[in-house]
Amino acid sequence: MDAASVTLLTISSLKEQAGEQPLVAFVHCELQSRSQRQTKAGKPYLVLTFADATGSFNLNAWSDAPLYEAVASIPDGTVLGLDAQWTQNQYGVNAANLAWERLSGDELETFFAGDAVTAEKQRRDWETIVNFCAGIRDPRLHALTKHFITELGAKFRRAAAARKNHHARRGGLSEHVAQMMRTADLICGAYPQLNRDLLLTGVLFHDCGKLWENQYPERGFSQAYTLHGEMLGHIPLGIELVNKLWRDVAEWPEAKDWLTVEPASETVRLHLLHLIASHHGELAFGSPTLPRTPEAFALHYIDNLDAKLEMVKDAYAQAGELAEGIYEKQFPLPANLVDPLPAFEG
Template sequence: MEFLTVAALKQQAGEQPQRLAVDAELQGRSERQTKAGKPYLVLSFADATGSFNLNAWSDAPLFDAASRFTDGTVLRLDADWTQNKYGLNAGNLAWERLDGDALESFYAGDAETAERQRVAWKTISDFCATINDPRLAALTAHFLEEYGARFRRAAAARKNHHARRGGLAEHVAQMMRSADAICGVYPELNRDLMLAGVLFHDCGKLWENQYAEKGFAQGHSIYGEMLGHIPLGIELANKLWHEVADSPAAKGWLTEEPPSEHVRIHLLHLIAAHHGQYEFGSPTLPRTPEAVALHHIDNIDAKLEMMKDAYQESAELADGIYEKRFPLPANQVAPLPSHPGKGDAPQTDATPPRSELF
């Protein structure tokens, strides 16, 4: 039998039961009650590609067995899987604990995700190496050196988008590609500041959405719970800035333009304003072109990732129409494919040559 990843299970499970097996790590459990007052458990599972919840009803064997599972237990779940708008369901469920080579293979993750995240990390490193401002170049290099391993483990969220081990690196890499492209279209934007802002905008999630060195259970920290990633990010970026500013290489910064203090406060503003609105948890509103651009780049990447997942996991209500998936606002419609004969867009008087854009 083929053992699927969580992402593949979500893609294949539908309204009709399919006998499938998935390897997943138990992240945690919560006790609930039905409207009739019967207890049940919500078990959270995850692997390298994603996560899901599974209900264990009081009259099912899994309910009693779950009391013997500690968080971090890795199970092979073999069941008749279905999926609806509330999530995955497992009928006729059988399970076994993984150990030995099977357990080590699980921790290694699937090859596709590992390669995608390797490319993402290289993208981040390569873009940071192109930053010209010596202060931002030193700051980003210091961050990647000091916190690179922790960064590569973090998720971009607990749910909705890039909610997986290594998801933050994927999110940041794609945002850097977008930022670089947008700076080519709007050359008045400060490219160095944009790239540094993308790198640091979610750096507080190294504590808010972090994973242990081994495993796929996203942990909780007192810092993430009590402060949140925006204040944590501001504090970390400020701390690293002062560490770099005290280095011998920083002696020449006194004559740099724009002044170093202006660079620092503009970077901190990008972290503070990237949620864009007070009601979305932003402590301030975007007040610079870079802050506006960064907010929308962040939102675009998150929304498109959610849409990609929804196409793969949502039920098809009619041909090309997919059931609404929270937090997206409506049912999705299949995107229009590109014309197979389309090449580069024709040059017009309104379109500058590519050499002037990039």
């Protein structure tokens, strides 16, 4: 295959373009993990997970394929250039006539720099987060968000919003939180009884435990697993983190001026913790308590709305058409999607 005539795609572009007809393309990606499986006939195979700045995909390496033997000498974290005829169906991405090579030198550095479009979007989203936090008027919440951004901003910018389904990429948490802040700001305009400072702060911190549950290294796009993330989960971790940061800012010199501020600081802290604890909305979905305040209900629905619309966007890009304008159901969405109605243009 002539390398000069083959397109280099990101993983997100591959998922958007691959379908039933073979697509010849290169993909640069990091081998994130491998899992040993067996077919119904008892034959072994590997499920390999590859990732880049835009997302991830699984690829089956069957026991009679050259990749199955080769991957034994390719450690996790290795960056590969995959050259194949790609197809995609309801079960995922497939590769025929697959060839691969390890990236090195300038190609490797370009890969770790990430997709330029994704990087620029995440930079703008981070600016959105910082600007909204700078506008918080409550001095306790302003100090808390400033302290968090200063101490953990870099770690925040590397985290994903999830391991799969939505914003499951390095920097995805910044994208998710920025969009939620934009929505929260608009909703507070429509419902002025909402405490805007509290809601914006709750948006910032609702998934802050994912700095440990869905974290990425400083160099690379493989999402790590941690004992804290596995044994506690992001909601308890978020509550613990906010309590720690609150104790920090309580020691600042300006904190003495907060003693007479209403509502009382302890009440503000409790309401913020409630937003983190209840944001999944239901006990069955992992929240240790149910929403009990207007801001808690608003945060839950804002979070769910952004996650669902991200899933819908990805589903339109990746799902096969069952008929004109009707697309295959994509987990975890509840049904087949239908083309949206275009806006009236007059």
